[in-house]
Amino acid sequence: MKKFIATTLSIGVLSAGALLADTIVAKKVSASLDNIKCDSPVWEKAKAAEVILYPQTTIILNDKKANELNKDDKAKRAKVKALYNGKRIAFLIEWADGTKSVQKGYSSTSYADGFAVQFTNITDPNKLPYIGMGNEGREVVIHLQKAVDKFYEPNGNKDVSMQVNVHNTNNFAKDVEKFEKKVDSLANRDYEKVFVSQGFRSMTEIKGEKLKAKAGMKYKDGKWKGMVARATNDEYLDLNKPAIAVAFAVWDGDKLNRDGLKFLSSWEPVVLSKEGENFAKAVLQKVQGDVKNGEKIAKENCAACHNYGKEQNAPKFMAPNLSNIGGYSTAAYLRESIVDPSAVVVPGYNRNAHKNFEWYTVDDKGHRQSTMPPFSHLDKKSQDDLIAFLQTLKAEVEK
Ligand code: HEC
Structure with missing residues (x-):
């Protein structure tokens, strides 16, 4: 088995046992x-x-x-x-x-x-x-x-x-x-x-x-x-x-x-x-961070395009609804979505029916480029806080 995993995520305070339970x-x-x-x-x-x-x-x-x-x-x-x-x-x-x-x-x-x-x-x-x-x-x-x-x-x-x-x-x-x-x-x-x-x-x-x-x-x-x-x-x-x-x-x-x-x-x-x-x-692995600060960063930078939780004022077709993004995403995916949106492009609505709300353009090589601007300028702490907040966006679990 050559070089099976190179992980850059740190294990933080959670014990391995708790994570793997x-x-x-x-x-x-x-x-x-x-x-x-x-x-x-x-x-x-x-x-x-x-x-x-x-x-x-x-x-x-x-x-x-x-x-x-x-x-x-x-x-x-x-x-x-x-x-x-x-x-x-x-x-x-x-x-x-x-x-x-x-x-x-x-x-x-x-x-x-x-x-x-x-x-x-x-x-x-x-x-x-x-x-x-x-x-x-x-x-x-x-x-x-x-x-x-x-x-x-x-x-x-x-x-x-x-x-x-x-x-x-x-x-x-x-x-x-x-x-x-x-x-x-x-x-x-x-x-x-x-x-x-x-x-x-x-x-x-x-x-x-x-x-x-x-x-x-x-x-x-x-x-x-x-x-x-x-x-x-x-x-x-x-x-x-x-x-x-x-x-x-x-x-x-x-x-x-x-x-x-x-x-x-x-x-x-x-x-x-x-x-x-x-x-x-x-x-x-989950990212630890200041959820309150993350919420503030999201309101300032993301809520104009994305609807989630209490923020539901963005145009409906503008971008993925993030209300459950914390439920079906890994922490690594959330980070990648923020710093490099074109690495994974969510296909979105039918582009012919919603011409003003295209989620991606196609470059001359045929690759999809996200219309979301990268937020790679956010420092590590702000990213962590933002991810910690996104991780909380998910529906309550049924009994
Ligand atoms: C100009 C509008 C715009 C802004 C501002 C914006 N996004 Fe996006 N975002 C998009 C679009 C369009 C997509 C879908 C295309 C893609 O996958 O990149 C997307 C995709 C995403 C995804 C993947 C969603 C999924 O269902 O997998 C996440 C996570 C995300 N954005 C988070 C953020 C965060 C956090 C911010 C603020 C820091 C932000 N976005 C700011 C337009 C935007």
Whole structure:
């Protein structure tokens, strides 16, 4: 393992033990993980860690009803377990959802509960990809699973364009019966997609033979369990490392959650072997600073563009809403966003629809340049105070 981690973050006053108390530790097992399911007994070997999922408030959907339903969202608690055996790595995420929402067909007024697990090859804790599906030069692989009604998949390739829903009887009015029979023998219950992405407008679906993964969802007693098991190594990812960073998202169909309207974790370290603990500490590290002073700096320098907390007077489309930025960002990401905004550019609203509020321009080499000015002139203490304040911007956690 050459030069695994170079961390520039200091550990400060928090003890390593406290930092790592709720870290996801992947349990090495000898059992096969080829056919693992949500309720396979092998999960009992892994210890559950708590992960908090915050309402993603970066952009506000143009949907009054959805916005109304989600305006007082609290952060969700999830329990995550991980297993690996050298060939495969598997994640189980469990979260409470009082209403089971299963999408019927491709209706655009009903939405499904679902979850996603996001992976990256990057092991520099200061250069992790943008949490919302990666960014230029920092790729992620996303496994997405939604609870949908039965569909029929003629080629068995998890190829969404080929999937036919049971309720789509128009095409099958004549031989629904025959169709139903076929569905019963071949149907999948879940909608599963895997993407490789450098930002949400550059997602490429991975399917067919290349998809060495399995996923599943199971609802019981007001809780969802979601599972993803994938190859530790394939042409997209090499997760054979002492530690990796993984992020989780869940959608609540009942609250009209879809796309960016979801609950999102920060990058979470997953420790596979003891050597990975330094990486975990670096990802979890918080910046200590004077929160009150940070709040003042933010009001003076940031509130004209960004809405957050009590500051909600910036034009709506001007810049990402930072109300939950402390929930789904690492400290390193916050610092980078302040001193070097173009390192990671948040894509923002449709640029054609909101011409006056472009979040980036494109230079002659095709690279995105943020329209946010860099604040690298702030001294270290002011930066720390500002970051300490941004870390407090997050919804209350549900009981
Ligand atoms: C001129 C408007 C403007 C000002 C002033 C501004 N920003 Fe930004 N900011 C943006 C835009 C546009 C983006 C999205 C593009 C990008 O990622 O850089 C952004 C992105 C961010 C992000 C990433 C958000 C996310 O969802 O990941 C953070 C964090 C941030 N800004 C913090 C700040 C802080 C702190 C200040 C004050 C010191 C500030 N900004 C000042 C316009 C601004």
